Amino acid sequence: MKKGLYFIIVFIILIVTGIIMLGNRANDTAMESMEENGNQSESLKNELFAAAQSPGQEVNIGEVHLTQNAYVVIHREADGKPGKVIGASSLLVPGDTHGVLVAVQEDLKDGDRVFAMLHSDDGNGIYEFPGPDVPLKDDAGTIVMIELLVKTASTSSVKENSIAKVFAIEGVNFAFSQKEIRVKKGDTVRINFTSKDGFHSLVIDEFNAATDYVQTGGSASVEFIADKAGSFEYYCSVGSHRQLGVKGLLIVE
């Protein structure tokens, strides 16, 4: 009788230990798959964003959002369309990837244009095109690509002494340092925009004003004449950053 009780207790201890170990293993697996992706958010569609490129043999794609494995492929522009392929990234996994560098086989010079296009992977992790790794299309059946200009860092087009209002605004994930700026109607406005954290831009639709996209640590300026009164939103045009709070209000009095 005593022996029977002893076996039951040992049996229960073994089962409990087994359950605890299984639980730990499940946790580890979940952690590993999160680390592999390395992404905070799940991408809802395939898209890519990039700033104008510096001359050289590398293209820097600021952000890539993927719902599946894919490559960023760089084409030279030919007659306004993607031409010869001059480089492809390594395989990118689903999720948001920042700062994808793609080496290209030809020198990109000031004034050149290239297309960055997303191509799928057939499952072997090797970029093959012409072949099975065809361009990715969006829901409307349009190939997902962006056209990029190659240029050396730009200089201001507006004379310094004619600028009435200068603002310095910083962007982080996910906010602008200034929630509101005020100018007078007719002012020439210059915004010096810097990204402290993340990939951002600063856009004001109503004045057709937009900075280049900038990476963490980068800066870009935009100038415009505030020729109409009212309240206008300035915002970041990268992905869903505007909805996430990278926005502010320009008030023209």
Ligand SMILES: [Cu+2]
């Ligand atoms: Cu942004």
